[in-house]
Amino acid sequence: MSRFLFLLLFAATGAAQAQQPVFIPKQSIEKPTAKPQTAKPVTVADAPPLTLAQAIQLGLENNFNIRLARTDEEIAENNVTRGNAGQLPTVNGNLARTYNRNNLRQEFSQGDPRVNNNVPTIQGNNNVAARWTIFDGFGMFIAYDRLKSLNQGQRQLTRATAEETVASITDSYYSVVREAGKIKSIEEALKIGQARIDLTQARVDVGVSAKVEVLTARVDYNADQSLLIQQQELLTTAKINLNNLLGRAARLDFQPTDSIVVTRDLDQAAIIQAIQKANPRLQQARINTEVATYDRKLARAARYPQIDLTSGYIRTSNFNGAAFLPGSREQGTATTLSNGFNYGVVATVPIFDGFNRHRLEQNARVGEEQSQLQLGQTQLQIGADAEQAFARYQNRLQLLDLEESNILLARENVAIALERYRLGLLTPLALREAQRTQLDAEVRLLDIRFQAKQAETVLRRLSGGMVQGQ
Secondary structure (H helix, E strand, O other): OHHHHHHHHHHHHHHHHHHOOOOOOOOOOOOOOOOOOOOOOOOOOOOOEEOHHHHHHHHHHHOHHHHHHHHHHHHHHHOOOOOOOOOOOEEEEEEEEEEEEEEEEEOOOOOOOEEEEEEEEEEEEEEEEEEEEEEOOOHHHHHHHHHHHHHHHHHHHHHHHHHHHHHHHHHHHHHHHHHHHHHHHHHHHHHHHHHHHHHHHHHHHOOOOOHHHHHHHHHHHHHHHHHHHHHHHHHHHHHHHHHHHOOOOOOOOOEEOOOOOOOOOOOHHHHHHHHHHHOHHHHHHHHHHHHHHHHHHHHHHOOOOEEEEEEEEEEEEEEEEEEEOOOOOOEEEEEEEEEEEEEEEEEEOOOOOOOHHHHHHHHHHHHHHHHHHHHHHHHHHHHHHHHHHHHHHHHHHHHHHHHHHHHHHHHHHHHHHHHHHHOOOOOHHHHHHHHHHHHHHHHHHHHHHHHHHHHHHHHHHHOOOHHHHO
């Protein structure tokens, strides 16, 4: 029994000595503090600055999708002419000249036949013909209105392309900001890891820690360096994606200067109202219903007669190398010339064409119904997208408030953990856990802030305010 009490007293004395703090000379340890979102990471090379407004301007000028949409809009605008709708007359000039050489045999009731070989003849026909449709069941007026609607639809398509491209540029720009922010967070973790290595080495030097703790600290530091290298690749990829949207060289480097600032006062009712008035995809679907209605009216107009006015001037010439002379059986040459004006009215009345007009009219009516269904589908889809984006927006705002508060606690926790580790009051595992907790909190904050901005961008795009807002 006395031996057992002796061993227990010896163990308690050893434990008390082990728990006493070992004072290591205090080293210069930079506590992690909040930095601006656009502060350049130390491990990233210097590059020319680029603002979001500059990126959007470059995208509007150079993005190939926008440029192609603008060329389509230019074609649609060029098509809006009364001549293309068939309201103006057509005038054509024709010139024809025919050369012939024939072998002739002429037999008469009396006398020998006459044979002429290689007899030349020349025929000329020059004319100007004009045709003007003055009535076709009002189809020409319907066609003109249809061309104007097609032009308006192409304008809305160009605007939708620009809105969607600007939204993509905005997301890509802030993605670069986010990836650069993650690099800065990893750099802060590396500073903490280096401080841990230095403190552990100092504890080994005074004989209160084993070398294995230094090796463990170095392994953790190398793991963070590996994470940094992977994150730098993600930053490079984000920059390449943005450069692609801007229509410039993929490897062109830059430094973003705008922070991710989330607008917190978006009103759902105002957004829904703006969607109904300004969403380009919705406007295009409405215009498509107008075009389908014009198609049906054009098919109906084909049932009516078509009345055309015609006029022209014609001049003909005919040279005959083997013509009889007047009052004689002798042959010579003869040239005939004629010219004059002509005019008239042509009426074309459709009687029967195998029921094809009826078939086209029925198909046009079905096409009109399809356009109405597509309009309803577009309205439903855009409404669903808006509801999802607004729910995501509100959720991310709540998470953003939580993570912004949490990051302050994580940073303070790491600062305290470093000091306790210096005093020998904290294990290496606990310090590593505090370090990982801060890094995870930093990454979550960047992701939540980016996702909130994404939701805001979707709402602005759906309400048709991306280009005007910039």
